[in-house]
Amino acid sequence: MNTVDFTEKYYIDRRGSHSRKWDGEHLKFSRTDLLPLWVADMDFMAPQCIQDAICSYVKANPLGYTMTNPNYIEAVIGWYKCRHHCNLQAEWLTSAPNVITGIMWCIGAFTKPNDAITLLSPVYGAFDTSASSAQRQIIAVPMNRTEDNRYTVDYDAFENAITEHNVKLFIHCNPHNPIGHVWTEREMDRLFSICQRHNVLIISDEIHQDLITGPTEFTSALTVSKGAYADNMIAMSSLSKSFNMASLHHAEVIIPNEKLRSQFNAYKAHVYHTDSDVIAEAAITAAYTHPEAEAWLTDVLAVIRENYEYLCQELGMALPHIRISPMDGTYLAWIDFGAYVKAEDMHDVFENKCRIAPSFGEWFGGEDYATFVRLNLATSLENIKTATHNMIKHIHP
Template identity: 30%
Template sequence: MYSFDHVIERRHTYSVKWDETERFFGVKDVLPMWVADMDFQAPPAVIEAMTKRVEHGVFGYTAIPRSLKEALSEWLTTRHQWTVHPDWMSFSTGVVPALATAIEAFTSPNDRIVVFSPVYPPLFQLVQKNGRELVKCPLRFTEKGYEINWDDLQEKLKGAKMLLLCSPHNPGGRVWTKEELTTLGTMCLEKGVIVVSDEIHADLTLPPFQHTPFASIDEAFANMSVTCVAPTKTFNLAGLQCASIIIPNRSLKKQFDAAQQRQGFFTLNTFAVVGAEAAYRHGGEWLDALLMYIQKNIEMTCSFIDTSIQKLRAVRPEATYLVWIDCRELGITEQQLKQLLLHKGKIAVEMGSKFGEEGRGFIRLNIACTRKTLEDALNRLAVAFEGL
């Protein structure tokens, strides 16, 4: 019913991924497999709804309708078995701005904020740029992927005001289990630490794994947490700039909303509202088809690396379309690794140290593309490391 094999030309569309590669990497003529968006069109229902809105032709100030909140609430119930009241929802132009708002709303300068590492870079950057103390809690890298170091976390939570959680985890692709999240929540609850959970990749959890929203586990967890979700990764709508912030605790929500008002946030843009509601109401079948396609791309990637680039180890993701690859056995520096990829392989990927020092020696590969593009990318990886 849905085909993801059609190659769509994205150059000259102001695409960060395809048009800005030279600015970020300093080279031309490389295949961009870096920033986390997909090379696929949005669901047909989203395109249809937005086309209809364009034909109306008037794009004045747009309210956030209750119907969008109800669509998201139904989506969370159906996909994640989490009952969310529409009144718990606030909105933002993105998860990153929402995280920044949460930091301003719930902490003060020099407060300690705990962040696991390696992780999506803005989680580090927002803490530091807002004058808070960044407390890194390195994850353990095992044969099964990343695990939380509970003893270290217990120490790091002392005196902390907030923990920023990436769930599912980016770049490692871990889907934290309900048991892990319960342990984490219990530790934070005991120490009075607010948990801000970035769950933007939740809908991209791959079968048979099951994402558990942190706030859904226990009422006490819900009352000390802020959850950020968005249709942007799920349906490839990042350019629409839309995120939802779910805060069951009325007092915390009031603080969050007040912080947004101080920043001048007013509403979402017209197409964010229309696109998000259409996606949540009609995007389920498309997403199921997408996840099957991504699964096969992951299989293709891991199999190729296992057989053709044996010094590399691909960490099979439990969620996301991002493959975290361990290159440390090559025995070269990250700078040498980058040079081989860009100048010999002619491919642009995210370097591991961007996600924290603990990520040095790894690369992150975006496999949300057509099979034809992925085959090209994998061959470029092989060329980059040929002879090592």
């Protein structure tokens, strides 16, 4: 399906639907008449096969207490094997309501108050708040930006931070939100070998694993160096991004090490009691097994690429000193407007002049990123054209 036909079929006006992105602007912004490109979900309906699976389950079954459906487990294992060349064992799988909750449970299960947790910045702000709210120290290691606007790791600084602060846990993000970087196996091998050398547990957030928009193939942290680090790792993912199902609260938590898995599940049982989310399991099973869902994913990636290419081309011509990071993964564009807008003017320019609600750069690592925005491109090309036109009109060379 071409991008025009896909948008016509699946795009939906979400205002008035209690959408956090479209109806919740008052939560973060000074006005409510903005074009929202902040919250990381899509403005597209889920594939019909997922809608049908949810409706079919509800019509055929009472919504009582349930156990995990083996078909769901098989679907997850099959998807990882076929799409990501990652061989999972059924017993490795446990769950959380979402990835951030899973990370919070890992922090509770494997660290103590005042322990140090490290991450590479800029990075999704919920990592920081999850750790700081649990009274853990956040050790952010800034990445270096290259002339072509990619980010690289200072491995010496990463290791020094670990040894100096006696870091217990590393939160890894692949693909990396907000910079759009898809980590190579070689890069992860260097990071993980440092963690292994200093007995640092690795948490790998792989929620954007299916949203690959550039040339670098996604590699799960579980498979790096033929699984050499899997025994010291917890990987997490969710279809909330891939198939736009964030309101179905379910994430896969994959823990190969039996001792770590038991420790995680014991902590989970202490703070959370529930049975399986049968609606989420039905939706995930359809997404991972139905050809229509995979075709939908292929088509939505084409829309995202088209939006990104349009944004880069138009902004690049009108604002030649703008710095846009290559978006090899996710649907999130990371853009530095520092050549044109002062840090203290960013909110006024975007909210009151451009009439756009972006994710502001300081949300991903503080004032060092105050001239950046993250823009969600998982919407119609018309919306991206409107946003681009407004930025060009109100941000002058």
